[in-house]
Amino acid sequence: MKLNAETLSYFNQSTHCICICKQAKNKNLETEIQVVYLNDRFREHFKIAASKPLYVKPQDFFPELLNNDLIHLVKEVFENGQAKEFTIKSEIPKVGELFLDTQLLKFQNYVIIKFKNNKSSKQIEKELLDKDLMLKDAYKLLKMGSMSIDLKTKKISTSLDLNELLELPAEKTYLTYDEYLNLISPDDRSESEANQKIILNGGTVNVERKIITPKGNIRYLESAAKAIFEDGKAVKIIGTIRDITK
Numbered sequence: 001m002k003l004n005a006e007t008l009s010y011f012n013q014s015t016h017c018i019c020i021c022k023q024a025k026n027k028n029l030e031t032e033i034q035v036v037y038l039n040d041r042f043r044e045h046f047k048i049a050a051s052k053p054l055y056v057k058p059q060d061f062f063p064e065l066l067n068n069d070l071i072h073l074v075k076e077v078f079e080n081g082q083a084k085e086f087t088i089k090s091e092i093p094k095v096g097e098l099f100l101d102t103q104l105l106k107f108q109n110y111v112i113i114k115f116k117n118n119k120s121s122k123q124i125e126k127e128l129l130d131k132d133l134m135l136k137d138a139y140k141l142l143k144m145g146s147m148s149i150d151l152k153t154k155k156i157s158t159s160l161d162l163n164e165l166l167e168l169p170a171e172k173t174y175l176t177y178d179e180y181l182n183l184i185s186p187d188d189r190s191e192s193e194a195n196q197k198i199i200l201n202g203g204t205v206n207v208e209r210k211i212i213t214p215k216g217n218i219r220y221l222e223s224a225a226k227a228i229f230e231d232g233k234a235v236k237i238i239g240t241i242r243d244i245t246k
Helices: 005-012 040-045 068-080 121-142 160-166 177-183 186-200
Strands: 017-025 031-038 084-092 096-107 110-120 144-150 156-158 205-212 218-230 233-243
Touching (some): 017 040, 040 110, 068 096, 068 110, 156 160, 156 177, 160 233, 186 205, 186 218, 186 233
Antiparallel strands (some): 017 110, 084 096, 205 218
């Protein structure tokens, strides 16, 4: 592969940020990696001045991205010729925090590093927030809430939507197991304990039960629950609850 005008034109049309490295001998006759080419997209995306010289160690050229960890992987590709694909997180001056899909490819005497911006941390946070808001809206529309039971502490964490359904204070973030049982109508309590045994044995339970809220109102709820296991042992029960009161 020769870095002639035709090859460089091809790389400049790429949608990826491309950096090309080669192996060279330094003054001490030690083999080191050198940056020999960056396409225009790379310079634009990472704010690299056109005047910045090449043919230097990547760590000296752009240490925030072309760091020792990445160059170690580049050396492995030089040695064994096996391509690598992974995602890296990097804080780039004047750009911010980025998640970059990265490919390392060997061709003859070079290793091509291809970066493609995945998402910034702000984008990811926004997407998670949007999904959380959508979920909350759906829960309100369907009159649903969620809960989880820590089997070690016996504390039951409740969502705000569930607190509304059960007419609990918004600031109450969890219930004790006894407090939860007291909400269930006495006629349904024995069934509730039997269902828990099924869940702890790996089953999933879907039931309807009557509850009496702290304000004395009667609600009919439909719930689904299952256990979360770690090393073969149940550590948590998670579930959703829907108000089916008519």
